[in-house]
Amino acid sequence: MVGPVSQGPVGTSDVVVVGGGAAGLSLAHRLVETGVATVTVVEPPDGPARPAERTWCYWDHGDDGDDAAGGGDDAFDEAVTATWPLLRVHGPDGGPITVDPAPSRYRMVRSTAFERLVHARLERSPGGRLLRATADSVRDVPGGAEVRCTAADGRPLTLRSRYVFDSRPLRALPPARTRLLQHFRGWFVRTRTDRFDPAVADLMDFRVPQPRHGLAFGYVLPLAPDRALVEYTEFSRTPLTTAAYEAALGHYAREVLRLGEFTVDTAEQGVIPMTDARFPRRAGAAVFRIGTAGGATRPATGYTFAAVQRHSRAIAAALRDGRGSVPAPHGRRALAMDAVLLRALDTGRIDGPAFFTGLFRRTPPQRLLRFLDGATSVREEWGIGLRTPVGPMLRTALEVPFLPRRPHPAPGTGESPR
């Protein structure tokens, strides 16, 4: 299954994973822990080329054996920074809707804690390895694939393996009918008095001024009664300047949340594509794309982390069973629904804040979370669909299949400096 390494002090492995971010580390962890394959993860050395620290949130599904992070075994518990049993949405009129999705809980993993955990597990596993190098090219070769990279000391290295899973960000998004961006900036704040309820995560707070195009909301993840991640997010076509995010965040923290005196410890900023582009999963006979580059980001929500865990499990199963292909990270129905929703939002046919608030108000919380995870049945989806603005959604659904996918300008990188 394994080819020789042509240069450098690097041993062999069945699989090379290019990029040790959310998708690369999740897959490597899965393959090594289940003993399906030996793995080398190629990740650049620490420095400006690596993404800044991020938080990844997802919901686990309690004790039902389908934990998004580990397939029922709480694999990443040690990296979980916070957990919220209750979810809340504030409608544009200010009215809060609080839902209890038990046994599911919303959880936050910080990327540095996740990296530490998976790096340590790779290190102590005989089948796992982390190689600090920058991949320059990936290509098919007879019997597998080859990754040419540059090591931390500048030496060139060539790795050969049966399969390569590549999570490097794409240079440009593939052609799409709709391309929105989920762009945001958040502050880790510390207030002088207790201002937060650590049991409740505010997923969408529409009490912020709405942009002319798209929608905007606040997002509050309490870490303690006096500490929280407070974000301002837009779904629209263009990111804001840092100064504009700061102004929007200041308004949200002071005028809407009325936090009183507070300090900002650090900030997090990002851009996540929301698009109905088709992300090719296969980049060669033995080369597959994973993560955001492989279409794992759910178009209508930007959530990726949970999908990456499910996808890692599916890839591990495919390799174990000797299948030479890997399944898509999202089902066709989920992608078709997202294409309609994105188009309806982009054209302004539906009112985003009213739509999302209505979804939370009218859908049982467990079903809503399964819907967002792409795990609902057709019947459940009809039930949810009939409670949305049927006319505009139907018109959009009829139009979308006839619209061409067009190239769009590059969206920029996923993160910007803090």
Ligand SMILES: Cc1cc2nc3c(=O)[nH]c(=O)nc-3n(C[C@H](O)[C@H](O)[C@H](O)COP(=O)(O)OP(=O)(O)OC[C@H]3O[C@@H](n4cnc5c(N)ncnc54)[C@H](O)[C@@H]3O)c2cc1C
């Ligand atoms: C600030 C922020 C917050 C987010 N929050 C959430 C959230 O709460 N929940 C959620 O579900 N999703 C969230 N997302 C979306 C998504 O989960 C993340 O973008 C996630 O990191 C995507 O995983 P990935 O593996 O595809 O990419 P990344 O995690 O970015 O990993 C790509 C890796 O490739 C490496 N790399 C790049 N070039 C090379 C090269 N030449 N050679 C080798 N390696 C290379 C990079 O260093 C990086 O480690 C967030 C995104 C951002 C930007």
